[in-house]
Amino acid sequence: MKMFSCVKQMSALLPGIACFHTSSVASAWSGRPGGPRKWLSHNKKIYPPQLPDEEPRPAYVCHMKANIKYSPWKMWYIACLVRGLSVEEAVKQLSFVNKKGATYVRDTILEAQNLAVEKHNVEYKTNLWVAESFVGKGLVVKGIRRHARARHGLVEYFHCHYFVRLEEGKPPEHYYPYQRELSGQELLDKWLTKMRSRKITNSL
Template sequence: YVCHMRTNIKYSPWKMWYIACMVRGMTVDEAIKQLSFVLKKGAIAVKETILEAQQIAVEKHNVEFRSNLWVAESFVGKGVVIRGMRRHARARVGKVEYFHCHYFVRLEEGTPPKHYYPFKRELTGSELLENWLQQMRKRKIPNSL
């Protein structure tokens, strides 16, 4: 696997979180394709970081095919917060905060799993029946023997 990061991106970590979650579990080619249609400043930084990680995988980690990679982890960390002042009318001031974030990505070789989030997948009929049976057996009648 290949880990890569970009630090001190001048973008809110709370906005970047949505973009980072979107590309999890996708192939690198699909992630690049999807990010090119996201009209947000953070999407450009994520796209560049994934492309850099793909390049590093091919050059330094002996990955044979650059298209045979998928995004195993994609998350955001909070960076420095620069605080400043903004002038208002009547000699008043307002507090301004400029947020920065760090973006981390890990690429793995191979095909991505069918369900990246296993708890969100559709359950089969036998699994649904088993869950229902477990719930029925766990029931208790209060104040009984």
């Protein structure tokens, strides 16, 4: 308290001196401290009743964890790892990933699993799979790093948002279209297209 009063007196005597900020970084951030809100609004969407001959619409739940103190570029690899996996398999795989971001992803998936059972009428919590898993860039705190000869450099502390959507049912056999096994004719057509698209260097 004495230090704060001394700084306040010095700033009154010297108008050019900067005053210290005692508030937290999140509250002083001009953006949204709680992170994006649009992703969670998908849980409030109400669908019309389905006809008896229509295919049943699987239940889903969207969840997120905002402003994680972790690089979004490092988190991207972990988010891609769990796509298309069942919840049990995703948690199992993340337990072997020796990265800090894997803990946040695992906790977020387990929280979404509990929300699906408690608030979204999912009967079995094991009957869920990761339909979407991606990362967004969050809060960036800029600071100064001291260098030699009274110089300084800029340092940035990155945060990220992690988004996940769990869907009811069994995961697909191939999450990405290119993972599908091609037939013999498709492999032949692909090879012919590749051969015909060749070009001789320095030719007409």
